[in-house]
Amino acid sequence: MDFGMMVAQLGEGMVVTAEIFFLTLLFSLPLGLVICFGRMSGHFLLRTLSKIYISVMRGTPLMLQLIVVYFSPYYVFGIKISAAYRFTAVILAFALNYAAYFAEIYRGGIESMPVGQYEAAQVLGYNRTQTFFRIILPQVVKRILPSVTNETITLVKDTSLAFVLAVVEMFTAAKQIAAKETTILPLMAAGVFYYLFNLAVAAFMEYLEKKMSYYR
Amino acid sequence: MKYLEIEHLKKTFDNLQVLKDISLSVEEGEVVSIIGPSGSGKSTLLRCATMLERMDGGSLSYLGERAAWEENGTCVYAPKSELKRIRKSYGLVFQSFHLFPHFSVLKNVMDAPVNVDHVPKAEARLRAEKLLGQLGLADKKDAYPHQLSGGQQQRVSIARALALQPRILFFDEPTSALDPELTGEVLKVIRELAREHMTMIIVTHEMQFARELSDRIIFMEDGVIRQQGTPQELFGNPDERVREFIGKFQA
Ligand SMILES: Nc1ncnc2c1ncn2[C@@H]1O[C@H](COP(=O)(O)OP(=O)(O)OP(=O)(O)O)[C@@H](O)[C@H]1O
Numbered sequence: 001m002d003f004g005m006m007v008a009q010l011g012e013g014m015v016v017t018a019e020i021f022f023l024t025l026l027f028s029l030p031l032g033l034v035i036c037f038g039r040m041s042g043h044f045l046l047r048t049l050s051k052i053y054i055s056v057m058r059g060t061p062l063m064l065q066l067i068v069v070y071f072s073p074y075y076v077f078g079i080k081i082s083a084a085y086r087f088t089a090v091i092l093a094f095a096l097n098y099a100a101y102f103a104e105i106y107r108g109g110i111e112s113m114p115v116g117q118y119e120a121a122q123v124l125g126y127n128r129t130q131t132f133f134r135i136i137l138p139q140v141v142k143r144i145l146p147s148v149t150n151e152t153i154t155l156v157k158d159t160s161l162a163f164v165l166a167v168v169e170m171f172t173a174a175k176q177i178a179a180k181e182t183t184i185l186p187l188m189a190a191g192v193f194y195y196l197f198n199l200a201v202a203a204f205m206e207y208l209e210k211k212m213s214y215y216r
Numbered sequence: 217m218k219y220l221e222i223e224h225l226k227k228t229f230d231n232l233q234v235l236k237d238i239s240l241s242v243e244e245g246e247v248v249s250i251i252g253p254s255g256s257g258k259s260t261l262l263r264c265a266t267m268l269e270r271m272d273g274g275s276l277s278y279l280g281e282r283a284a285w286e287e288n289g290t291c292v293y294a295p296k297s298e299l300k301r302i303r304k305s306y307g308l309v310f311q312s313f314h315l316f317p318h319f320s321v322l323k324n325v326m327d328a329p330v331n332v333d334h335v336p337k338a339e340a341r342l343r344a345e346k347l348l349g350q351l352g353l354a355d356k357k358d359a360y361p362h363q364l365s366g367g368q369q370q371r372v373s374i375a376r377a378l379a380l381q382p383r384i385l386f387f388d389e390p391t392s393a394l395d396p397e398l399t400g401e402v403l404k405v406i407r408e409l410a411r412e413h414m415t416m417i418i419v420t421h422e423m424q425f426a427r428e429l430s431d432r433i434i435f436m437e438d439g440v441i442r443q444q445g446t447p448q449e450l451f452g453n454p455d456e457r458v459r460e461f462i463g464k465f466q467a
């Protein structure tokens with residue numbers, strides 16, 4: 001196999017990796033906020049359930065969660081699993097897992113907000129929704145950006161776990177080529193790909209941080 | 217007309233009774249200063265009056281409208297929609313400003329009128345610019361709070377409160393977070409408001425200021441109003457505790 005073909009095959013894996021990455025963020029970022037609301041709710045049952053959810057999602061391997069999400073429709077509901085469900089299961093498991101981490105990051109950010117911001121908003125007549133979305137959330141986003149960057153960089157590398165469900169993302173593609181051609185070159189190339197991907201992620205997050213640095 | 221009426225207000229924080237039967241009414245145009253030692257309950261009184269804190273007993277009305285009253289030994293509050301309307305009758309200026317750091321000065325002042333009172337944007341902007349001009353902040357409207365001095369930040373927060381056109385303005389030690397040279401510029405603004413007959417209730421440690429500006433001074437101690445009267449009455453004929461307190465400021 002020549003170098004060009006190897007890059008092409010890795011490229012296909014790369015597209016899958018990017019899909020997992022972006023779809024996971026798309027679903028887990030808002031879902032994390034919902035779980036965070038549950039976790040911070042005054043409702044005991046809601047709060048406890050959210051706490052258990054976060055604890056389980058953070059306390060068990062993502063690899064196991066992928067398997068559970070993939071097989072549970074069959075074992076729990078007796079639904080026949082189609083091949084197309086594989087990719088869906090990957091996204092579902094990743095989103096559910098990352099949402100738990102994001103929920104805790106949000107909570108940390110929200111709890112770090114000075115109570116004076118809420119009180120000023122209340123006296124000015126903002127309702128709770130307005131207070132949260134106009135006053136609190138924008139400031140929380142700025143505060144949590146560094147932690148979100150960390151999580152996002154971990155996600156880029158975690159995408160390789162999709163191999164458990166035989167979804168051929170970049171790392172799996174690299175391993176397959178490496179095994180067939182008995183060379184570690186594809187693995188090295190994959191490493192470079194991950195690194196470049198994360199370089200781009202870090203650059204984008206830095207841009208966001210800069211954009212929000214107009215205030216303190 | 218009675219702008220604010222508080223009767224038999226009681227407030228307890230975990231077994232500590234901070235306010236014991238406080239009654240206070242404020243007439244239109246009146247400037248009332250509240251003085252007293254640390255921990256006497258001045259802030260708590262303001263926080264109960266502005267509904268940042270729930271009262272445990274007593275009643276609270278603004279412009280004759282009841283916000284809270286006592287029923288079977290507990291304090292009940294008016295329905296949410298009524299409270300929302302009643303809240304429009306007052307503003308509060310905090311000791312540490314609590315400006316919104318992510319909003320420019322202009323947005324700090326016009327955001328609530330636009331989003332809470334639904335004032336058209338253009339009108340809210342005019343109103344905000346006019347207020348900022350009056351408070352000597354015309355050239356700061358595009359700045360962000362962290363770029364301003366404490367005195368400027370406090371003036372922005374006064375503008376922010378005034379932009380909603382409240383009938384009563386509460387101040388909780390508006391100059392305590394400021395250096396002496398910045399205190400003057402904020403006191404000047406409050407003096408200006410008094411001249412325009414703004415109804416104000418001011419918690420302050422600035423004795424001289426309270427004395428020259430107030431129609432009435434209230435001395436609080438241990439959760440009760442110990443003495444009150446015109447500045448002449450209070451400073452001319454202080455009871456023993458008041459004399460001791462005032463004495464500390466002259467030393
Ligand atoms: N949220 C709270 N929980 C418990 N105790 C409180 C709370 N807020 C105030 N207190 C207590 O109530 C008492 C009165 O406090 P308050 O802040 O009203 O006093 P103050 O007269 O404003 O004092 P200062 O001049 O220092 O501002 C104090 O003993 C204080 O510790």
Ligand SMILES: [Mg+2]
Nearest residue numbers: 258259260388
């Ligand atoms: Mg106080």
